[in-house]
Amino acid sequence: MKNKRLLLFAELALVIAGVFVFRGLWMLLDLAACMHTPLALWLSLLLGTVVTIWALRCLLKHEDK
Numbered sequence: 001m002k003n004k005r006l007l008l009f010a011e012l013a014l015v016i017a018g019v020f021v022f023r024g025l026w027m028l029l030d031l032a033a034c035m036h037t038p039l040a041l042w043l044s045l046l047l048g049t050v051v052t053i054w055a056l057r058c059l060l061k062h063e064d065k
Helices: 002-031 038-064
Strands: none
Touching: none
């Protein structure tokens, strides 16, 4: 029972920490003047899409095993 509580606490901490990392990265990118151009916005959208598709394929491949 103690291990399950520790695991739950660790998962909760990971989610909360992920929010802070996401917010920090967002704010840093917002400070960069080069990220305010249409080209940079399209490239970040494309990069995010490619990484998302790659990660989902890896997860689905791992799930099949």
